[in-house]
Amino acid sequence: MTQKLRFAIIGAGRIGYVHAGSVFDTPNTEIVYIVDTFKEAAEKVAAAFGGKVSSDPEAVIASGEIDAVIIGSPTPTHIPLINAAIKAGVHVLCEKPIDLDIKNVDSNRAAINAAKTNVTIGFNRRQDPEFKEVKKRVSAGEIGNVEQVVITSRDPGPAPQGYIAVSGGIFRDMTIHDFDMARNFIPEIVEVTAFGANAFCDYIKEEGDFDSVSVLLKGSRNEIVTIINSRHSSYGYDQRIEVFGDKGMLQIQNFTPTTVKLFNKESTAAGEPYLDFFLERYAASYRNELKLFIQGIQEGKNLGSTYDDGRAALILADAALESARTGKAVRVSF
Numbered sequence: 001m002t003q004k005l006r007f008a009i010i011g012a013g014r015i016g017y018v019h020a021g022s023v024f025d026t027p028n029t030e031i032v033y034i035v036d037t038f039k040e041a042a043e044k045v046a047a048a049f050g051g052k053v054s055s056d057p058e059a060v061i062a063s064g065e066i067d068a069v070i071i072g073s074p075t076p077t078h079i080p081l082i083n084a085a086i087k088a089g090v091h092v093l094c095e096k097p098i099d100l101d102i103k104n105v106d107s108n109r110a111a112i113n114a115a116k117t118n119v120t121i122g123f124n125r126r127q128d129p130e131f132k133e134v135k136k137r138v139s140a141g142e143i144g145n146v147e148q149v150v151i152t153s154r155d156p157g158p159a160p161q162g163y164i165a166v167s168g169g170i171f172r173d174m175t176i177h178d179f180d181m182a183r184n185f186i187p188e189i190v191e192v193t194a195f196g197a198n199a200f201c202d203y204i205k206e207e208g209d210f211d212s213v214s215v216l217l218k219g220s221r222n223e224i225v226t227i228i229n230s231r232h233s234s235y236g237y238d239q240r241i242e243v244f245g246d247k248g249m250l251q252i253q254n255f256t257p258t259t260v261k262l263f264n265k266e267s268t269a270a271g272e273p274y275l276d277f278f279l280e281r282y283a284a285s286y287r288n289e290l291k292l293f294i295q296g297i298q299e300g301k302n303l304g305s306t307y308d309d310g311r312a313a314l315i316l317a318d319a320a321l322e323s324a325r326t327g328k329a330v331r332v333s334f
């Protein structure tokens with residue numbers, strides 16, 4: 001591609017800032033617009049990475065001035081903005097979850113899957129260098145047949161009550177990343193059992209949501225995935241995975257800023273805390289996600305997570321919620 005790929009970033013909050021930084025660092029791209037209904041947020045991101053400021057996403061999408069849009073605005077805006085973008089012939093990288101209501105996801109599925117432009121859903125963890133390495137080695141047969149996957153994902157602290165209130169609940173908001181990671185290793189999941197608890201946070205309970213959950217997924221070849229989530233972790237962002245097969249196990253541990261260890265009279269271990277949160281831990285994944293999105297645009301095919309990947313993760317989230325509420329295992333099909 002000789003011409004620069006012209007981007008708009010919609011939503012200049014936490015994730016919008018990350019995406020703007022990724023585009024800024026990527027050759028042959030240009031940030032044309034930073035869009036946020038709260039103008040000061042857009043101005044802050046534009047000051048850091050460039051671009052004109054707008055508070056009107058539809059007008060920017062229809063302006064003819066952009067080739068691609070990154071949608072990092074709140075979840076209820078995702079489907080309307082994807083539809084506006086594909087109508088305008090604009091490529092889309094849209095944050096997860098696609099929507100909180102599977103009915104909306106399904107009623108837009110045919111049209112979005114038929115789009116002539118690239119529609120990629122932001123399941124960034126698949127593009128994390130460590131997860132990619134494990135996936136590559138599992139696919140190469142290094143640990144034989146996969147029998148069990150254990151995913152631990154704990155946030156350093158809970159999001160504010162306002163965020164929890166509109167998040168769609170822990171399964172759709174947080175565990176959704178782990179459902180996608182489970183599908184990365186066990187493509188055919190047939191059954192979901194989940195437990196939810198209110199272990200520590202009153203306002204999460206007030207919102208009718210859980211702060212601590214465990215999910216068991218069963219695959220069609222009798223594989224078992226165990227997902228453990230908490231909305232807090234006193235020692236920082238806890239992101240680990242273990243893939244166990246009949247010939248061995250592959251494991252990813254948490255990251256510290258360095259691997260330097262102190263050995264003295266009092267201790268023989270690294271004393272540094274874990275990386276703070278997703279912005280730091282998954283920085284490389286967001287960049288890789290963007291790289292793959294751009295490569296997909298150049299090659300005319302989606303190389304990243306698809307709309308149907310986003311749909312499948314939401315089906316698993318809904319099944320987990322049903323299971324946690326009823327105490328029964330829930331069969332799923334896609």
Ligand SMILES: NC(=O)c1ccc[n+]([C@@H]2O[C@H](COP(=O)([O-])OP(=O)(O)OC[C@H]3O[C@@H](n4cnc5c(N)ncnc54)[C@H](O)[C@@H]3O)[C@@H](O)[C@H]2O)c1
Nearest residue numbers: 011012013014015036037038041072073074075095096097
């Ligand atoms: N992939 C990941 O790791 C990851 C991490 C965080 C958030 N997310 C997802 O990204 C989305 C945004 O989350 P966040 O944490 O960045 O939220 P945020 O609240 O920090 O930022 C959202 C921004 O969008 C703006 N906004 C609201 N309505 C808008 C509209 N119609 N058009 C343009 N801008 C609008 C808000 O003013 C705000 O600045 C959510 O869907 C969330 O699930 C994904």
